[in-house]
Amino acid sequence: MRAYTPKDNVQAKPYYTDRFWVAPQVAKHDVSSDAVFESDLNALKSKFEILDAYIQVEQMVVVINAADNFAVLDMLKNSLQYNQLSEMSAIDWLAKEGKFEIFYQMLSMSKRKRLRIKCKIDEKESIQSVEKLFRCADWSEREMYDMFGVVVNNHPFMKRILMPDDWEGFPLRKTYPLQGDEFAAWYEVDKIFGKEAREIIGPENRDPARIDRYDTERFARLGHEVPRGVDITNGEPDTPLVYQEKNGAFLITKFDPETSVTITDRNR
Amino acid sequence: MAQHQVNYLKDGGLPVALTTIDKVVNWGRSNSLWALTYGLACCGIEMMASGASRYDFDRFGTIFRASPRQAELMIVAGTLTKKHAEFIRRLYDQMTEPKWVISMGSCANTGGMFNTYATVQGVDRVIPVDLYLPGCAPRPETLQYGVMMLQQKIRRESASRAQKPKRLL
Numbered sequence: 558m559r560a561y562t563p564k565d566n567v568q569a570k571p572y573y574t575d576r577f578w579v580a581p582q583v584a585k586h587d588v589s590s591d592a593v594f595e596s597d598l599n600a601l602k603s604k605f606e607i608l609d610a611y612i613q614v615e616q617m618v619v620v621i622n623a624a625d626n627f628a629v630l631d632m633l634k635n636s637l638q639y640n641q642l643s644e645m646s647a648i649d650w651l652a653k654e655g656k657f658e659i660f661y662q663m664l665s666m667s668k669r670k671r672l673r674i675k676c677k678i679d680e681k682e683s684i685q686s687v688e689k690l691f692r693c694a695d696w697s698e699r700e701m702y703d704m705f706g707v708v709v710n711n712h713p714f715m716k717r718i719l720m721p722d723d724w725e726g727f728p729l730r731k732t733y734p735l736q737g738d739e740f741a742a743w744y745e746v747d748k749i750f751g752k753e754a755r756e757i758i759g760p761e762n763r764d765p766a767r768i769d770r771y772d773t774e775r776f777a778r779l780g781h782e783v784p785r786g787v788d789i790t791n792g793e794p795d796t797p798l799v800y801q802e803k804n805g806a807f808l809i810t811k812f813d814p815e816t817s818v819t820i821t822d823r824n825r
Numbered sequence: 826m827a828q829h830q831v832n833y834l835k836d837g838g839l840p841v842a843l844t845t846i847d848k849v850v851n852w853g854r855s856n857s858l859w860a861l862t863y864g865l866a867c868c869g870i871e872m873m874a875s876g877a878s879r880y881d882f883d884r885f886g887t888i889f890r891a892s893p894r895q896a897e898l899m900i901v902a903g904t905l906t907k908k909h910a911e912f913i914r915r916l917y918d919q920m921t922e923p924k925w926v927i928s929m930g931s932c933a934n935t936g937g938m939f940n941t942y943a944t945v946q947g948v949d950r951v952i953p954v955d956l957y958l959p960g961c962a963p964r965p966e967t968l969q970y971g972v973m974m975l976q977q978k979i980r981r982e983s984a985s986r987a988q989k990p991k992r993l994l
Contacts, residue, residue: 720908720943721907721908728942728943733942734942735940735941735942736940736941736942737941737942737943738942741907741942741943744907744910745907745910745911745945745950745951746950748910748911749910749911749914749951758950761936761946761950762935762946762947763940763946765940802977802980802981
């Protein structure tokens with residue numbers, strides 16, 4: 558939870574953020590504090606190398622070697638009753654330690670427990686698919702490949718799922734710019750009209766604060782606004798809204814709001 | 826027969842109205858704008874509401890068609906992603922001339938709040954647009970007003986000369 562700050566005069570205070578503020582970590586508890594998790598962990602420890610294990614927010618987190626991922630999930634599903642894979646994906650830690658973290662969030666309906674398996678792989682390393690155990694991993698692994706570029710071995714259909722097939726780059730990596738690299742900026746132009754059309758169509762306008770020269774004529778000017786209700790007409794007559802131009806449509810009579818009557822009394 | 830007898834003495838005598846080919850053709854075109862169903866995002870809901878009974882586009886002659894061959898108006902209602910850009914261009918090319926495009930809502934106009942790698946920053950980068958509707962999402966009244974403005978634009982155009990195909994290039 559964030560520390561409480563008084564909200565009385567938030568506007569008066571200058572906006573200030575601490576650049577060196579580090580988010581506090583959620584407290585980690587020892588696995589022995591939960592009997593169910595402890596027996597699960599002991600079962601895992603008897604077969605696999607466990608790098609780290611702790612309980613965080615009532616869920617056990619187990620860090621394993623990446624090579625063991627299929628066997629660990631197989632054991633969790635078939636002998637430890639963790640029969641649902643709620644979620645799986647990757648986390649980009651390339652800048653910090655040059656690795657991807659792959660996590661598998663498991664749920665046991667019978668034990669009413671949630672457990673998270675984590676493992677780390679290098680940037681170019683690939684990981685074994687768990688699609689044979691959990692069908693839902695099919696699309697999750699494709700998305701992981703699509704967004705991070707983590708190649709999954711033995712996947713039945715290893716292909717991008719969200720981005721176009723000919724897309725370059727992996728958008729959820731921290732190094733990928735939010736507004737796209739050069740390939741992304743010209744993607745639709747290159748694909749539809751070809752690279753020659755770049756000069757004709759021009760670059761994207763990515764500046765939300767860009768001011769069009771004609772906006773000053775079409776809309777109120779910044780810095781020249783007047784309070785609501787102030788008369789700015791300088792005596793010019795009002796132009797009524799018309800839906801039908803004069804002599805516009807053949808055989809259709811123009812609706813003239815000036816000669817028409819607005820009925821306000823519903824029971825007349 | 827007798828009850829439909831024409832009064833030749835009224836309104837100049839003959840049951841004949843004189844006008845130009847341009848006006849008749851444009852009158853026909855502007856009052857039977859068949860629109861392609863092109864709901865891409867939440868603006869599509871407003872577009873569907875405009876077509877349904879409460880706002881009732883049928884009375885303008887605007888009927889939504891599911892085929893580009895039968896449509897002459899494309900209402901781009903929603904966010905255009907880069908993945909979809911080639912398909913909107915293909916569907917636009919498949920529509921028969923003359924054809925018009927309404928760009929509906931902030932996302933279709935400029936990319937809107939999706940200032941990201943995956944969104945086309947305005948459909949006019951891909952297809953030529955006749956009318957831009959502001960709003961997020963524009964209400965059905967706005968779309969109705971926009972279609973009426975487009976009808977006015979069509980009636981101002983010349984119908985007789987072959988229309989130049991509108992292209993970005």
